[in-house]
Structures are given as C-alpha cells and as structure tokens.
Amino acid sequence: MARAKIEGLFRLYVDLSQGKDGELGGMVVSGITALDQVGRGADVLRAQISGRRDMLARLVEEGxxxxxxxxxxEPHTIAAVLLALLHGIRVxxxxxxxxxxxxxxVARALRVLD
Structure with missing residues (x-):
C-alpha cells in the first residue's frame, strides 16, 4: 500500500535527522538554504526537489x-505538504x-493523508 511507503520515508527522514547524522543535515537541504550561492548546482537541486514532489504525488495518487x-x-497539493514536512525534519x-x-x-505527520 502507498501509505506504508510514505510512512517508510518519514521513518527514514526522522532517523536521519536525529543525533550526529541529523546535525550533519542533508545535501539537498543545505544546498537549498544557500541556493543563491551554489551557482549551476541550483538547477540540480531544483530538479531533486521537483522529482521528490512528483514521486510523492504519485504515491498519494496510488494511495x-x-x-x-x-x-x-489534489495529489500535488498533498505532496507539497509532505515534501515540506520531510525537508523541515532535516532542517x-x-x-x-x-x-x-x-x-x-510519524503517526502525526501521516494524518495529512487522512
């Protein structure tokens, strides 16, 4: 089921955002927060974000x-909220x-899907 896949993503992001790993942060989040300083890399980062939003929208549609x-x-609206939560966890x-x-x-975050 699609909900279980989304739940798995949230569990992964929470795990990666705690302790020493959490303090290191993620490359996408770090890059996005300094988008004006990454030059040509900005297009790559925007593509990463767009791809993740599209993947989440597909999972929402499937669900x-x-x-x-x-x-x-609308699935893209829900996906945008999920994406903001996921990246907010990293920040x-x-x-x-x-x-x-x-x-x-994770249980609280998944209520977006209800």
Whole structure:
C-alpha cells in the first residue's frame, strides 16, 4: 500500500535527522538554504526537489486508488505538504532540535493523508 511507503520515508527522514547524522543535515537541504550561492548546482537541486514532489504525488495518487490515503485533495497539493514536512525534519535535525518519539512523530505527520 502507498501509505506504508510514505510512512517508510518519514521513518527514514526522522532517523536521519536525529543525533550526529541529523546535525550533519542533508545535501539537498543545505544546498537549498544557500541556493543563491551554489551557482549551476541550483538547477540540480531544483530538479531533486521537483522529482521528490512528483514521486510523492504519485504515491498519494496510488494511495487514493488503493484506499490507504483517504484525503481527497489534489495529489500535488498533498505532496507539497509532505515534501515540506520531510525537508523541515532535516532542517530541524540539522539544528539539533529533533529529539522526538519517532513513532508518535510519524503517526502525526501521516494524518495529512487522512
């Protein structure tokens, strides 16, 4: 089911955003926050973000078809919210502020799909 795939992404991002790994942050998040300084790399970063948003939209559409996503909003809108949450997790983790219960955090984030 598509919802389980999205849940897996959230679990991965939470895990990568805690402890030493979290403080290192991700290349995409670090690059996006300094987009005006990365020159030609900005196009690559924009493509990464766009690709992730499209992948999330496909998962939302799949979930709407298989019944695992009950939200009736347009898939790209839901995907944009999911993308913001996922990258926000990385930003907060980089600042060392993501000391949360993983299961509770993921369960709350997945409510976007309801």
């Amino acid at each position: 709407q078809r298989d019944g695992s996503v009950s939200a009736h909003d 907060v983790g980089k600042a060392g502020g993501l000391a949360v219960d993983r299961n509770a955090f």
